[in-house]
Amino acid sequence: MNAPNKSGWKPEMVVSEDGMHNGPATTTGNRALMLEEPLLFEIGHPETTGVDLPELDPSAPNRLGGLARNDAIGLVGLTEPEAVRHYTRLSRQNYGIDLGFFPLGSCTMKHNPRLNEKMARLPGFADIHPMAPQQSVQGALEVIHQLGEWLCKLTGMPAVAMSPKAGAHGELCGILAIRAAHEARGDAREVVLVPESAHGTNPATAAFANYRVEDIPATPEGRVDVAALKARLGPDVAAVMITNPNTCGLFEKDFREIADAVHAAGGYVYCDGANFNAIVGRVRPGDLGVDAMHINLHKTFSTPHGGGGPGSGPVVLSEALAPFAPLPFVRKSEIGEFELVEEEAREETRGQTFGRMTAFHGQMGMFTRALTYMLSHGADGLKQVAEDSVLNANYILRSLEDVLHAPFAASGPCMHEALFGDKDFAEGLTTLDLAKGLIDEGYHPMTVYFPLVVHGAMLVEPTETESKATIDQFITAMRSLAERARAGDQTLKEAPYYAPRRRLDETAAARKPKLAYEADRNA
Template identity: 65%
Template sequence: MTMQTVGRPTRPDAVSEAAAPVPGTGAKGLLQDEPLIFELGGWDKTGVDFAEDIGADDLSDLAGLVRAEPLALPGLSEPETLRHYVRLSQKNHAIDLALYPLGSCTMKHNPRLNEKMARLAGFIDIHPLQPVSTVQGALALMDQLAHWLKTLTGMPAVALSPKAGAHGELCGLLAIRAAHEARGDARKTVLVPTSAHGTNPATAAEAGYAVREIAQTADGRVDLSDLAAKLGPDVAAVMVTNPNTCGLFERDVLEIARLTHEAGAYFYCDGANFNAIVGRVRPGDLGVDAMHINLHKTFSTPHGGGGPGAGPVVLSAALAPYAPKPWVVGGGEGALRLLEEAQDEAVGALGRMCAFHGQMGMYVRALSYMLSHGADGLRQVAEDAVLNANYIKARMAGVMTAAFPDGPCMHEALFDDAWLEGTGVTTLDFAKAMIDVGFHPMTMYFPLVVHGAMLIEPTETESRRELDRFCDALLELAAAARAGEADRFRAAPFFAPLRRLDETLAARKPRLRWTAEA
């Protein structure tokens, strides 16, 4: 991976001796230069003291388990270890540091109340192989979570076991395939709009379907005439994201559902953007047959790196019989259990999507979020998310060019790169320069239907003050780009632990394993 490490880098027009890193440390001020833990040395020591007089008799119970060779891990003291990881933590942006504007990702604040609930002993310490009688509280929580997911979506069934959004997509499509095959109708094609998430066509292909693209209208929505022309007896499903990845509500969604069902196909809705409509619109009322829900996006469970993910799938009455097993049901004397046995030939047709419901922490956090907000609060979540996105769109109007300027957006504001024409600055350059002013870049070059796309999603958890701080930074950068300061952008970031990577080489030849130099 090609990279240039720096301590306290500066812009080309502001290089000075005072700005250089301190010799020997690679650091300047609070910008730390920290090597890998393997490069810190200490291979011949340990942070733990052992009695020197341990003899063979003391190890008799460990016969055959004593390590013959060193573990080949660096040995650090407790303060060395603590400081190492704190310094590493300062190299990354985080939602606890500032707004995280990644469009289509819904990087909202995770309330600490949810974290406290997830760490209750009855949830954090359980194991999937425990006797069912000892996990009744966990099963009750899952049952209540399922109830609220069905209530909020207007759908009669939900599968909790899928581990993530794409896994949920696979679950929904497998249920659709099972439903078609149960009536002897083995269809082979799935229709997907051009503005869909990339996982949609990938999941359809993984499920064994051929994928055909649906065109988009000039205002960023599904082209109904193209959809109608491509629907036919071989189409198993239509996969639509609503609100879509252009940040727009599919206003013809009822007609999309009608045309799809009229052709004998099922309507799959990508629920990644459910945060924009939760509490206001029930997808079941729109004719949706299956929809996955990203708990980390809508219900504030950790987004990435927070343990097993969760992508529950809600199903219509037509698909409910084909939900994967197991699911929570009432047992004798009020007890709950996970049903494994099929009640008839259709139920549980998919078997298991995974070995266990292992994402208990995600369930607890999501239900805690629901209960702390209530129905009115969840409605406000959607309203505030849409309000914040439109505030950014309005503040940047006349400076950055909105991809779809007519009318309001939903939960995210989408800009193209037309306003950068003639500046010598690209979308990538502008995004890298955002790092220098303390913000994570927005989503770049997505959706693909917009040239040089810049997709910004502030979420509902940002205050007006923080939105203004973010917009002020964008306006300052935009003014610099238009003033001809292209060098500031082309080599950015300057004020980051690492300078700009060769992203093509990093993707094609990543160094994923540390090896000692000869």
């Protein structure tokens, strides 16, 4: 059966760790349409280029002055077909929302309507320049202004800062506004309280703003321990940072009580709005006593995430913090013109602003996509977004709670995320093993080992854009993997088997990363 062919090559069967025959080995490393792709440095050559450039005139003046290079830099070149094939092959080894369901809990990853992309690419939005005269970009300024009005209306807040680039940047904006407000009244406070159920960026942001961070424990039901929080409030507490819905996938039902207690103690309430997708159109954070909250446009209002450029994390502010909002901001004049206010010296501007978060807005694409999303859905449609995302998450929770440990299932319905743990796995098998097995099923794994309050946490967020058929298929895969983990199936320890690369040593990758290509000098 394995007789050599005329070239002398003798095929050998490739057998995986679980005993499955994966077919004969290949001389190229390719497997049908899954093509092996080396690094650019391994397939390119410095003397190769995809275009023909004119010869340099040695007598022409050198415009680089003393900055001209005096030695070869060793960059390799490809022909045009090689370049196209290289990046196309790499793209086939990646996973994205356009390929399948992306169950990444704590980071909303949903379908991005193509209408949004069409609008973001319109001339006047796609090619706008930050230094363009304001009279020439009135349409863009109106988009920013109208988007801000929508955000204020949806959150029940009177003011919004549009310049922060993403969630953590927005958190910093809110905390700096809080610091400015305290300093304006001569009240130096040093502590920010962060519950265990908050996002991990919250304590990092507070520490970056030079506050001392103190934890507030969670209750056995996965929510903020209100009694512990109240007991810690005092004249040194500047703010509390709460994620709502929290990272256990639960709504903080005592939020109003917490806010009232914090305000009575002279502090402010920061709400992490990364999970706004679960309550948009249903709950107005301003009604809960929130003073500042960032909103990830690239989560709740499509894209998703970076989208080829900066994200966007506008911050809505309460009446108490509005005077301290950063510059710039867009204002509509009495005659209907729009102005980007960049100087705080004018009396009509927010004279107590803490300054600027960034030189320019820079995220016009995000603004255009988000406003398109809002206008195409309308208020009722955005409400349905929240309702459907919560429905899908609860469907997953109740469909898997008999085979996966669901620590807070008894607390009632979850919000946008279903949280599981590895409590019932056989000895030696972990959450990581199940997550790697999920890759073999054709899915990007869910968020794992977060939140830290649940051992071996698995956080699943289906969002509202996934159909019941898609979710049922995911549930089937998860049930199979959970049953294998409970039964002690050791083949999970070697998963994934069918990915472009087998399981990597993630600890070594983090501690000893190889960030530069080193050629084999002996080759």
